[in-house]
Amino acid sequence: MMNKLDRFFHLSQRGTTVGREILGGCTTFCASAYLILVIPSQLAGAGMDAWEVMTATCLIAALGSILFGLASNLPFALVPGLGFPTMFTYTLCQHYGCTWQQGLALVLLSGVLFLVLAASPLRQRLNDALPMPFKFALSAGLGLLLTLSGLINAGLITANDNMVDMGALTAPGPLLALLSIFITAVLVMKKVPGALMIGVAVTTLLGIPLGVTVLPESLTAAPKLSLASLKPDFTGLLALGPIPLISALLSLVVSEHFDVLGTLQGVAGDTKLADATGDVAGQKEAFLCCGAATCAGAVLGVTNVIVVAESATGIREGARTGLSAVVTGLLFLCVLPFTPLVGMVTGAALAAPLVMVGMFMMSGITQITWKHVEISLPSFLMIVGMPFTFSITTGVMLGVVSYVVVMVCRKRAALVDPALYLLAGVFVLNAALGMFG
Numbered sequence: 001m002m003n004k005l006d007r008f009f010h011l012s013q014r015g016t017t018v019g020r021e022i023l024g025g026c027t028t029f030c031a032s033a034y035l036i037l038v039i040p041s042q043l044a045g046a047g048m049d050a051w052e053v054m055t056a057t058c059l060i061a062a063l064g065s066i067l068f069g070l071a072s073n074l075p076f077a078l079v080p081g082l083g084f085p086t087m088f089t090y091t092l093c094q095h096y097g098c099t100w101q102q103g104l105a106l107v108l109l110s111g112v113l114f115l116v117l118a119a120s121p122l123r124q125r126l127n128d129a130l131p132m133p134f135k136f137a138l139s140a141g142l143g144l145l146l147t148l149s150g151l152i153n154a155g156l157i158t159a160n161d162n163m164v165d166m167g168a169l170t171a172p173g174p175l176l177a178l179l180s181i182f183i184t185a186v187l188v189m190k191k192v193p194g195a196l197m198i199g200v201a202v203t204t205l206l207g208i209p210l211g212v213t214v215l216p217e218s219l220t221a222a223p224k225l226s227l228a229s230l231k232p233d234f235t236g237l238l239a240l241g242p243i244p245l246i247s248a249l250l251s252l253v254v255s256e257h258f259d260v261l262g263t264l265q266g267v268a269g270d271t272k273l274a275d276a277t278g279d280v281a282g283q284k285e286a287f288l289c290c291g292a293a294t295c296a297g298a299v300l301g302v303t304n305v306i307v308v309a310e311s312a313t314g315i316r317e318g319a320r321t322g323l324s325a326v327v328t329g330l331l332f333l334c335v336l337p338f339t340p341l342v343g344m345v346t347g348a349a350l351a352a353p354l355v356m357v358g359m360f361m362m363s364g365i366t367q368i369t370w371k372h373v374e375i376s377l378p379s380f381l382m383i384v385g386m387p388f389t390f391s392i393t394t395g396v397m398l399g400v401v402s403y404v405v406v407m408v409c410r411k412r413a414a415l416v417d418p419a420l421y422l423l424a425g426v427f428v429l430n431a432a433l434g435m436f437g
Helices: 002-009 017-034 035-046 050-072 083-095 100-119 121-129 132-154 172-191 195-210 235-240 242-268 283-300 311-316 320-334 334-346 347-367 373-389 390-408 417-434
Strands: 077-079 158-162 164-167 305-307
Touching: 002 017, 002 083, 002 320, 002 347, 002 390, 017 132, 017 311, 017 320, 017 347, 035 050, 035 077, 035 083, 035 334, 050 077, 050 283, 050 334, 077 283, 083 100, 100 235, 100 242, 100 283, 100 373, 121 242, 121 283, 121 320, 121 373, 132 158, 132 242, 132 311, 132 347, 132 373, 158 347, 164 311, 164 320, 172 195, 172 347, 172 390, 195 347, 235 242, 242 305, 242 390, 242 417, 283 305, 283 373, 311 320, 311 347, 320 373, 390 417
Parallel strands: none
Antiparallel strands: 077 305, 158 164
């Protein structure tokens, strides 16, 4: 059995073991399981049944991650992206007046378009057009985004009414998060196997007497999913008008593309999964899996599915193959009847792995040539744009558009890849239509 796994996933070739892959898959699951609770609460604002969305989230994360691991042999999990429910609820449904059935139809159409893009030469063309320093900037920006997410969810930082401030450090949650960061840092320094996973477990247990970790009233809950009620409404989309329809589709496809690309490039850049040019083996299959999962997710009742950035925690534990993604998928499937247990893993417990991974992902900034403004300014805007706007796509937009503008002003327009002009035009058009934000 072990030999078959080794041959199929190339474990020895990538310098990993079955045990390390299982540990990485478990760590990724723990770091991303909170999405099982967050996504349903967001989509409930669009009128969807939160319990059905929770079931659909678990199913699509399970099936998508398993498919992803088998097809791409990369250690990333597929989960509905965190930013898409916000776009779905507040932009599509509340701003444009779509019903959630029409919103799901848009998600399904965007998944089909994403599949076409993933299978076309344009996907690789866009990837090749990005200068190498931008790929290091993607890693650093994503690291800051993960860190900020961990600190906010733990209460160490507050972000309300466009104001960022220090949290209440005397409260049990933030204090426990700080303790967790120090404990995990010591474990990492001592090179303890499974340091991130141990940190999460210890913090969760310590949170019980402190009242931070809330024990569920019941251990199990019956999954709920009624496919008969999920009817994507394609006919109603025509009433939106051509400009809102095109803008919405363009936003969903572009956002999904750069969320996936940003995570793959950003996380793999800190490992041996990427080559000297920053390309990741199995990247085409990864994009195709995301497109297929998005189409399936729209039928089940969730928004666009992406490579989850929290996969970086599992990779940091040593995961290097698709076996890790399969393990994560199986855990999402196994937790389906035990969703009340997910609430035990609090923001305080997740702060440490996200902060530690974010720190390690900053190492790539030393590869950026900071003395050349035409490279340093776009890279800097890309790095800070991701955490400041809480969006990978917006960070990429700031970097690409500023790069094109600076190169034109420096009379070096001929050195810019034509694909970047096209991409910058798409970004500007979509920003003008008001979908990015």
